[in-house]
Amino acid sequence: MSPAAAPAAGPLARLVAETGTRFVLAVFTNLRGKPCAKLVPAAAVDQLEAGELGFAGFAADAMGQQPGDPDLVVVPDPRSFTSLDFIKPGLALVHCDPWVNGEPWRFAPRVILSRTLADAATDGLELKVGAEVEYFLVRRNPDGALCTADPRDDESHPCYDARGVTRMYDHLASVSDAMNTLGWANYANDHEDGNGQFEQNFAYDEAMVTADRVMTLRYIISMVAEQREMIATFMPKPFSDRTGSGMHLHMSLWHDGDPVFPAQGRDRYGLGLSATAYSFIAGVLDHAAGMHAVLCPTINSYKRIGASTTTSSATWSPRDVTYGGNDRTHYLRVPDGNRVELRGGDGSANPYLAIAVQLAAGLDGVRRDLDPGPPATLADAARTLPPTLLHAVDELSRDRVVRAALDIGGDGVAAYYADLKREEFTAWHNTVTQWEIDEYLTAL
Incomplete structure (x- = not known):
């Protein structure tokens, strides 16, 4: 035998x-x-x-x-x-x-995104996403305080500084080489607006592929930084006087291998977009407040959003729910007729959840044939984003579409997520900070 x-x-x-x-x-x-x-x-x-x-x-x-x-x-x-x-x-x-x-676990972010993508597929639609990953390279002083990993990175306007990029050449090149070896097509590595802040980009792809790559890239960046005795942090705002780190997502819908967003005939508002694209934008704008606890999920997120001044005199973090053309002050920017860029998310966002809720919001706009109205200036803005994590959680709890996106595999996920974030807010609120000591210790 x-x-x-x-x-x-x-x-x-x-x-x-x-x-x-x-x-x-x-x-x-x-x-x-x-x-x-x-x-x-x-x-x-x-x-x-x-x-x-x-x-x-x-x-x-x-x-x-x-x-x-x-x-x-x-x-x-x-x-x-x-x-x-x-x-x-x-x-x-x-x-x-x-x-x-024996069943996919409904609380798993990757499962949530997978089911949201399957929901879009029932309309014959596929989402492709490009992500901008921003982070700071820091070290700790002997007293535990954070400092910029490169001590010479102290310009008041360090963005795109050739010298700052060159001094971090070994780190940036190692990460770039890794991405290109993996076939991700890294196309740019730059010094961002804050001292010690960098961004490394790779080509857009299917939504799940991009979400996986964001998670993998965070891991790679962190490990490569550790090899050089640095800390890579994706914390939205590690320094009070510097720009915070975002995670901007560039989105486009496709049908049978063809892009859906470019103008097809009449262009309603002159941005080179189709009627479907404008409805997608309208859905994202309509649910911006409800999505905010997912796109900006930490206490620290709201210090980035609320920043009024930085050393460079800019924050790049929208507070108002507006959209427009190639203008980085908008919540939704339209760089060209192929995509829209959501600039509301930050470096702490879970990429699976962030993409899932944005897709659900956009699909709601498409399915209801919503109209965003003409592009608005900041002066015309009628809606602002929630000012704290607690406010954002309350908005999430009221938003039927965002809750349904989190609950797409079964009830209870949205409520559980909201409770996690309320507990996080309470834990922070119950902690006495140095600011309170400085402000109140001898004030009365």
Whole structure:
């Protein structure tokens, strides 16, 4: 009797073998945007593919679980396989979808985005996204205070400074080389508006691909910075007197491989857009306040939005819900007739959730055939964004479309997310800060 044939290797196992990978980081992202992982040796990748790798969801935090709940079992997406040889020889990463009791877990951000994309597909629409990833490179002083990693980066207007980019050449080039080796088509690396602030860009792609790449790039940037004894932070506003970090998202809808946004016949408001694009814009504007707790999900986010002055005299962070042409003061900018850029999100945003709620808002505008009206100036703005995280959570709780986007896999996610953010606000509010000591200690 001949021995039974060994089961065929799965697609992930084949990738591991072809690339000589020794270990795979099996990654999923929680609702706060934290990447959670286990390090899986190559010999056990078949178990990962078979759905045998479990996590305690409560320990991972912000995953809708209690200590007694069943394991999260992760299902890897081989399309997201990424070799990380430049971080550690033989290391790779794969993004995974958590499942519970044989079903995709509704509290998992990647699952939420996947189902939102499937909802768009029922209308024959596909979303493509480009992301701008901004961050600061810092170090800690002996007293624990943050300082710019490059001590000579002290210009009052450092944006695009050739010398600042050159001094960080090794870091920026390492990240750029990594992106290009992975086929992401890095096309620019620049010094941003704040001292110590940088941005590195890659080509747009399908929405899920871009969301995975944002998470992977944050990891790569952080690890490369650590190799040079720096800290890369995506915190929206680590310095009171400097511009904060955004995560601008460029969005376009497609149908059967063709772009939907370029003008088709009559251009209603002269921005080179189709009627569908204007309705998409109207939906995003209509739900801007409701989305804000997702796009700007931390206490610190609102110090970026609320900044009135910075060393460079600009904030680049919109407070008003407006749209217009190639004008970076708008919440929604239309650089050309192929895309719209949402400038309201910041560096702490979970890319899966941020893309999901924006798509849901835009689809609502398309399905209701909304009209955004003519492009407005800031002086014409009728609506402003929520001033604090607590206000933003209240807006989310009132917004039917945004709640439905988070609850797309089942009820309870939107309420759970809102509770997480209310608890975060309360924890901050209950902490006595140095500002209060300085302001009130001897004032009375």
